[in-house]
Amino acid sequence: MRLARPLQLLIDQLQKLPSIGPKTAQRLALHIxxxxxxxxxxxxRAIVEVQEKVFPCSICGNLTDQDPCWICSNPGRAGDxxxxxxxxxxxxxxxxxxxNGKYYVLNRSFKLMDDIDPAEMDVESLSKILEQGQVQEVILALNPTIDGEVIARFLAAVINRHEVKVTRLAYGLPIGGDIEFADEITLRRALEGRKEF
Amino acid sequence: MRLARPLQLLIDQLQKLPSIGPKTAQRLALHIxxxxxxxxxxxxRAIVEVQEKVFPCSICGNLTDQDPCWICSNPGRAGDxxxxxxxxxxxxxxxxxxxNGKYYVLNRSFKLMDDIDPAEMDVESLSKILEQGQVQEVILALNPTIDGEVIARFLAAVINRHEVKVTRLAYGLPIGGDIEFADEITLRRALEGRKEF
Incomplete structure (x- = not known):
């Protein structure tokens, strides 16, 4: 089957996007x-402009079109x-x-989609924020993966040089989940993290 | 949650496309x-060019970027x-x-996505093709819907003015389907159209 070339080109481009298969690409192209x-x-235009105008906030690394981003520049956000x-x-x-607190994004180079190597992490700008003394607690909200664990330990060592409490998100059963289908690692973590009722 | 405006704009645009929900739109926008x-x-560019360069073939109505389209201009296609x-x-x-034959598209104005009204159909250009005398059989490949049925009867009346055989696609069980789940109309059509084995 031959298609008009511009139509085929658009289908090819759409198919490169995540979760867009050949049939969806064809439907989308005909819709467009x-x-x-x-x-x-x-x-x-929106496709071109998102690349031209969105960049990481120089303080926290959030995606923004103004620097600092709306979270860093919002006095109503808890800085502690x-x-x-x-x-x-x-x-x-x-x-x-x-x-309602502030953020710090590790992977500022948002062109990279791969895992973060602790050695390549920009710890200096994080240290600078902590040195200002406003932050009382750092919450590690890393992915519950081996990589996330490695990064968490690395960061905890860095943060411990400052007088700051370090916490991390709780591991346990996802709400709405079923114990029967929970994997054993999640279940073990849920057991370890059990709370008085 | 506030997002960088160009990012939100792109998400909004993507969400207007068929089968793209809010989560997919967000994932696509971040990917882009x-x-x-x-x-x-x-x-x-592909999005803009598909609209600028693709148009209906003046003979058959196929989507093309050259007139006549590659099917109409292909001497290897059966013209009968x-x-x-x-x-x-x-x-x-x-x-x-x-x-391997030729086509005729009813809904040439491909800006319209709605049903076709027989009264608005361009029957004249179809009659012109039939008058050339090359076509021996017209195959009605309309959607198996009430609308398709109405259009088919209307067209059959038009085509019958010429010395041309009119056929239409068979109705019956879809291959790989299950009789248990076939709707009664499909099953009745399959029974009516039964063939000697």
Whole structure:
């Protein structure tokens, strides 16, 4: 089957995106072809502009279009707690919990999608923040993986040089989950972390 | 949760596309943000160019970037059978079956996504093709819906003015389906259309 070349090109481009298979790419391409011209241009422009205008905040590493970002420049945010996350996108998830402190993103170079190597982490700017003395507690919100564990230990050593409490997110059963289907490591962690009822 | 505005704009645009929910839109937007700049520009350009360069073939209505399209201009395609489809995108599906004849798309204005009103169908250009006398059989490949049925009857009346055989796709059980789950209308059609074994 031959397709009009520009249509095939668009399908090829869409198929490179995550979670877009060949059928979805074809459906999306045909949908885009049928969009009002102005709409299609909006979409194309949004793709170009997100790259041109979004960058990591120079203080925390959050994705922003103004420096410092809206969290760092918001006086209403509690400056005594600093939540360390791997990726800027993790901030979106933690914001939904109602957390009102500040953040520190480890993987500032958001062009990299791979794991973080502790040796390549920008610990200096983190130390600088801690030296200011405002932060009372650092919350390690790293992924519950081996990598996350390695990074957490490395960071704890760095943070312990300052007079700051270090905590990390609790491990345990996910809400709505089923003990029957919980893996043994999660279950062991849930048991270890059991609380008085 | 506030997001960098260009990021939010891109998420909003992506979410308007079919089968893209809020979570997928966010994941796609973050992926696009991390793409090499050249890749993002390719995607944006493909979106704009598909609209600028793809149009319906003046003979059959297929989506093409050259007129007539590669099917109409291919001397290897059998000119004695003409397959009528509702949308140009239906051609992609029928091509996969190995069909080697020509096509005629009813809904040439591919900006319209809604149903076709027989009264608004461009029957004149279809009549012109049939008057040339090359077509021996018209295959109605309309959707197996009430609308498809209405259009099929309307078209059959038009085509019957010419000395041309009219056929339509068989109705019956989909391959790989299960009789238990077949709806009663499909099953009745399958029974009516039963063949000697």
């Amino acid at each position: 072809l049928r969009l009002p011209r102005e709409e299609a241009r909006h979409l194309a 707690s600093l939540c360390i996350v791997e990726e800027a996108s993790d901030i979106m998830s933690i914001e939904r919990t109602g957390y | 943000l991390r793409l090499p700049r050249e890749e993002a520009r390719h995607l944006a 059978s003409l397959c009528i489809v509702e949308e140009a995108s239906d051609i992609m599906s029928i091509e996969r079956t190995g069909y």
